[in-house]
Amino acid sequence: MLTERQLFLLRALVDDYISTAEPVGSRAIAKREDVNYSPATIRNDLADLEEMGFLEKTHTSSGRIPSEKGYRFYVDHLVSPVLLTAREMQSIKKAFTDMYYEVEKVIQETAKIMSDFTNYTAIAMGPELNDTKLKHIQIIQLNAEKAIMIIVTDTGHVESRTISLPKKVSARDIEKLINILNQKLKNVPVFQLKTKIEKEIKKVLNKHIENYEQILSILDEALSYHPLDQIYYGGKNNILAQPEFRDVDKFLPLLNALEEKETIYELLRSPSSGINIKIGHENNLVAIKDCSVITASYSMGGEHMGTVAVIGPTRMAYPRVITLMEVISRKLTHLLTELY
Amino acid sequence: MLTERQLFLLRALVDDYISTAEPVGSRAIAKREDVNYSPATIRNDLADLEEMGFLEKTHTSSGRIPSEKGYRFYVDHLVSPVLLTAREMQSIKKAFTDMYYEVEKVIQETAKIMSDFTNYTAIAMGPELNDTKLKHIQIIQLNAEKAIMIIVTDTGHVESRTISLPKKVSARDIEKLINILNQKLKNVPVFQLKTKIEKEIKKVLNKHIENYEQILSILDEALSYHPLDQIYYGGKNNILAQPEFRDVDKFLPLLNALEEKETIYELLRSPSSGINIKIGHENNLVAIKDCSVITASYSMGGEHMGTVAVIGPTRMAYPRVITLMEVISRKLTHLLTELY
DNA sequence: GTTAGCACTCTGGTTTAATGAGTGCTAATT
DNA sequence: AATTAGCACTCATTAAACCAGAGTGCTAAC
Numbered sequence: 054m055l056t057e058r059q060l061f062l063l064r065a066l067v068d069d070y071i072s073t074a075e076p077v078g079s080r081a082i083a084k085r086e087d088v089n090y091s092p093a094t095i096r097n098d099l100a101d102l103e104e105m106g107f108l109e110k111t112h113t114s115s116g117r118i119p120s121e122k123g124y125r126f127y128v129d130h131l132v133s134p135v136l137l138t139a140r141e142m143q144s145i146k147k148a149f150t151d152m153y154y155e156v157e158k159v160i161q162e163t164a165k166i167m168s169d170f171t172n173y174t175a176i177a178m179g180p181e182l183n184d185t186k187l188k189h190i191q192i193i194q195l196n197a198e199k200a201i202m203i204i205v206t207d208t209g210h211v212e213s214r215t216i217s218l219p220k221k222v223s224a225r226d227i228e229k230l231i232n233i234l235n236q237k238l239k240n241v242p243v244f245q246l247k248t249k250i251e252k253e254i255k256k257v258l259n260k261h262i263e264n265y266e267q268i269l270s271i272l273d274e275a276l277s278y279h280p281l282d283q284i285y286y287g288g289k290n291n292i293l294a295q296p297e298f299r300d301v302d303k304f305l306p307l308l309n310a311l312e313e314k315e316t317i318y319e320l321l322r323s324p325s326s327g328i329n330i331k332i333g334h335e336n337n338l339v340a341i342k343d344c345s346v347i348t349a350s351y352s353m354g355g356e357h358m359g360t361v362a363v364i365g366p367t368r369m370a371y372p373r374v375i376t377l378m379e380v381i382s383r384k385l386t387h388l389l390t391e392l393y
Numbered sequence: 394m395l396t397e398r399q400l401f402l403l404r405a406l407v408d409d410y411i412s413t414a415e416p417v418g419s420r421a422i423a424k425r426e427d428v429n430y431s432p433a434t435i436r437n438d439l440a441d442l443e444e445m446g447f448l449e450k451t452h453t454s455s456g457r458i459p460s461e462k463g464y465r466f467y468v469d470h471l472v473s474p475v476l477l478t479a480r481e482m483q484s485i486k487k488a489f490t491d492m493y494y495e496v497e498k499v500i501q502e503t504a505k506i507m508s509d510f511t512n513y514t515a516i517a518m519g520p521e522l523n524d525t526k527l528k529h530i531q532i533i534q535l536n537a538e539k540a541i542m543i544i545v546t547d548t549g550h551v552e553s554r555t556i557s558l559p560k561k562v563s564a565r566d567i568e569k570l571i572n573i574l575n576q577k578l579k580n581v582p583v584f585q586l587k588t589k590i591e592k593e594i595k596k597v598l599n600k601h602i603e604n605y606e607q608i609l610s611i612l613d614e615a616l617s618y619h620p621l622d623q624i625y626y627g628g629k630n631n632i633l634a635q636p637e638f639r640d641v642d643k644f645l646p647l648l649n650a651l652e653e654k655e656t657i658y659e660l661l662r663s664p665s666s667g668i669n670i671k672i673g674h675e676n677n678l679v680a681i682k683d684c685s686v687i688t689a690s691y692s693m694g695g696e697h698m699g700t701v702a703v704i705g706p707t708r709m710a711y712p713r714v715i716t717l718m719e720v721i722s723r724k725l726t727h728l729l730t731e732l733y
Numbered sequence: 734g735t736t737a738g739c740a741c742t743c744t745g746g747t748t749t750a751a752t753g754a755g756t757g758c759t760a761a762t763t
Numbered sequence: 764a765a766t767t768a769g770c771a772c773t774c775a776t777t778a779a780a781c782c783a784g785a786g787t788g789c790t791a792a793c
Contacts, residue, residue, distance in 0.1 A: 078786050091736050096787070114742040114787050154539070154555040189533045193545050195733070199494070201549055205533050205541055213551040215494040290648045293641060301633060308630045393535070418755050431767050436756070454756045454773045 055105075058090070059098050063107055064131040066099070067119045071368055074296045076116030121333045121367065124345070128330050128371055135372040137380065145170065149384045156180055156208055156389065161285040163361060163385055168288025170381075171363050171374050174311070175287035178321055179351070179359015180208060180389075182243040182278055190234045192227050194218070200227070202272070206243060208353065208393055212278065219267035229261050230268060246276050281314040283359070297343060297366045310340035321360050326350045328378055333367045345369045349382035353389040361385070395445075398430070399438050403447055404471040406439070407459045411708055414636045416456030461673040461707065464685070468670050468711055475712040477720065485510065489724045496520055496548055496729065501625040503701060503725055508628025510721075511703050511714050514651070515627035518661055519691070519699015520548060520729075522583040522618055530574050532567050534558070540567070542615050546583060548693065548733055554615040559607035569601050570608060586616050621654040623699070635706045637683060650680035661700050666690045668718055673707045685709045689722035693729040701725070 055063070062082060069077045079092040079099060088095075099117055102108045107123035110116075119127065137145075148166045152159050160177045167175035185206040194200045197218075204212045218227075233254065241249050250269065258265040289311060298304040310316050320338055329348045336346055341364065348362040361382060363374055395403070402422060409417045419432040419439060428435075439457055442448045447463035450456075459467065477485075488506045492499050500517045507515035525546040534540045537558070544552045558567075573594065581589050590609065598605040629651060638644040650656050660678055669688045676686055681704065688702040701722060703714055 076786090080786075092786090093736050093738090093788095094734085097735090100788080110787085112743055114785080115744080116786065154557065188535060191531060191543075193529045195528060195547060195549055199549065199733070201545055201551060203531075203543060203545070203551060205543070205553075207535060209535055209539065209541055209555050211541060211543060211551070211553040213553075215549050217494065289652060290645065293645055293648070299641065301639065305630065305633060308633070312629060393539070416755090420755075432755095433767050433769095434765085437766090440757080450756085452774055454754075455775080456755065 055102075056098075059102055060131065062095060062098050063102055063119075063123065064127065064133075066108070066117060067123065067127045067131070070118050071370055074368060076111055076118050078116035081116065119368075121335070124332045124367055124371075125335075128332070132372045132375065135376050137376060141170070142380070145380060145384065149388055152388070154209075154392065156210060156392070157283070159385070159388060159392075160283070160359065160361075163381065164285045164287035166287070167361060167363055167377070167381055168286075168291055170377055171365070171370070172288070172291050172294070173363050173365035173369065173374070174289055174292045175361070175363050176311075176317060176321060177285045177287070177359070177361045178280070178318070179283055180210065180353065181280065181283075181357070181359050182206065182210065184242055184244075184356045185210065186240045186242055187238050187246065188240075190231065190238060192216075192231050194224060194227060204243075204276075207240075216271045219271075222268060226268075230258070230265075233257055233261065243278070247273060250276075281318055284314050284317055286311070292344075292365065295366045295368075297368065303343070306340040307344065310338065316340075320346065321348055321362050326352075326357060328375060328382075330371070330375075343367055345371075347371075347374050347378055349378040351382045351385040351389065353386065353393065355390075358386075358389065395442075396438075399442055400471065402435060402438050403442055403459075403463065404467065404473075406448070406457060407463065407467045407471070410458055411710055414708060416451055416458050418456035421456065459708075461675070464672045464707055464711075465675075468672070472712045472715065475716050477716060481510070482720070485720060485724065489728055492728070494732065496550060496732070497623070499725070499728060499732075500623070500699065500701075503721065504625045504627035506627070507701060507703055507717070507721055508626075508631055510717055511705070511710070512628070512631050512634070513703050513705035513709065513714070514629055514632045515701070515703050516651075516657060516661060517625045517627070517699070517701045518620070518658070519623055520550065520693065521620060521623075521697070521699050522546060522550065524582055524584075524696045525550065526580045526582050527578050527586065528580075530571065530578060532556075532571055534564060534567060542612070544583075544616075547580075552618065556611045556615050559611075562608060566608075570598070570605075573597055573601065583618070587613060590616075621658055624654050624657055626651070632684075632705065635708075637706045637708065643683070646680040647684065650678065656680075660686065661688055661702050666692075666697060668715060668722075670711070670715075683707055685711075687711075687714050687718055689718040691722045691725040691729065693726065693733065695730075698729065 065082050065085065065088070066077045069081065079095040082088060082095050083090060083092045099108060103110065103117060106120055107126055108117040109120045111118065145166065152162055160179060164175045164177035167177070185208045187204065188207045189205040191203045192200050193203065200216055200218050202214045202216050237254055237257065238246060238249060250272065255269065258269070292298055292307065293304055298307070316338065320336060327350065330345065332345045334342050336344070343366060344364050345367045346362055346364045348360050350357055350360050352358050361378070363378065365374070405422050405425065405428070406417045409421065419435040422428060422435050423430060423432045439448060443450065443457060446460060447466055448457040449460045451458065485506065492502055500519060504515045504517035525548045527544065528547045529545040531543045532540050533543065540556055540558050542554050542556050577594055577597065578586060578589060590612065595609065598609070632638055632647065633644060638647070656678065660676060667690065670685065672685045674682050676684070683706060684704050685707045686702055686704050688700050690697055690700050692698050701718070703718065705714070
């Protein structure tokens, strides 16, 4: 069990290390005005904290730095809530009101805002199409072989695909097809489209259109949604300003990982809602073993829509980022819900 | 005027420096099997070349490296064409045949290919909409205030914008509007849409639709095209592997410049067609003063469509990259022309 | 339980010296 | 007249040596 003083010292040390990025020694802590213990006393406690695994030393006679376990404890029990200044709140508010109307643009812009306010790298994912509903479907023929299929959802998301038409489809058939699809599929949740087509549309089409099978198979393929297209970054290179990433070998894997949207997608798919914090190895991704990831989910009219995240060194300004993420996910949710 | 031997030595030195990244001394050149001059002779010529501004020294007693003027001369007069291996050609061909059908995807993929084959950073821009023609325009109402406007071009490009509807527009009016627009604007080059609307459509609309002015103003804004959305990267971090960019201060401005699409757009808007090479300061952008940019334009059915580029250190493997760019822009043009 | 004192450890920066690659110049050679 | 050998000199790089400073752990005193 940790004593009051140990708790206090652990917090003080982590706070200090977060802001200086230098190992913290007993003397440095003792010098703080709110501390009345002598360096020696502090040393004893720090030694205990180290023994318990909350702290580490970079070498035998260095000051101490928090271990991952230390950060975890700090995040779970010691973060004191930080208030943003009125100025900052104002500035965030402004950023969110000046925005475009398109959902994608909003998400994209949010990533920028997050990175600007945290000075870390921000990632925004989504919107996921899960529960959005089909608003309109359209096929526009380009030439004898090719056509564009466009799908619009009720959230204003537009997906388009080029499809190659089977040989024996007439313009009339396509028109019929569109009419049927729109009639039957309007307001169907996007993720149900495929099964719905399979179950209900097939028969109807059969009656009206020749060659419907080939069209359907293409439709089917065209309906697969790529969530990887919906990943936006802000301040991608901010991480390079952090002293722990001075070395090329340190940040190159990280930068490369950021480029792999698959990896990022897996990393951020947040299991729970609300704020989520993963520290270092908790992320299960070697490239970011020295980073922490803080995610927050946002929604739209109560439906979970996507995730925003900030990625920084494990020595991250947790308190600030946490409050910031809370504010931003709230604002984002609010804005999106209001928009549609 | 340069003597034969000086020409030869300049080429040899640049070649050598390109592959080793180390200043090249007289002895190193003398050792080459195709060289029969003594180091002293070579030294004299190198001194002359330096005096003429083609070479530089990193310090008084170092070997020499090419100056920008040296690279320029090398590129203009000394590059010996390089042949790609059959294997490589095969591999490029394969990459281009495995591709998606969408133009955007093709461009995107091309950036990847270029970076993979050069190990530098690749950028692909376009397609520019200049001469593509409108195929279809559509407005889909989402709710009382919002609608999506979708524009499809004959190259299969889809642009969509969210627009907010004026209060007093009925669904019927919108339908009318779309019909008129499609009727009048089909096959009009995209860049003429605005003026065409201004000149011809206004009157027609006036007759049929109330409140047409508000709609038009929105339409007008929605029609502005953002070429910045059409910039794709490949191997963004490849540049970090180059020894000249070991230092954070060296590559950070570069990486940041890459993130600014405005900047990149200005940088790559190639004036001429064909292959274009800009060396170091010729680029007029401090962030890439130590880089060279090789651009190539591609087209579609004879119409210029966009630009692809490779950006690497001034010490770039020019011969190889040049041939590679030629091959790729040809393949790309071919593929796109065939697709539509 | 807390603190002062002290010996000990390790880092980081600075100095010194040695090595080696490369040059420019002069004089000899072809 | 052009080329080359020889040599003194320069500068960067590396390793070793050294020193100062920050910090610890431990013991003994408070």
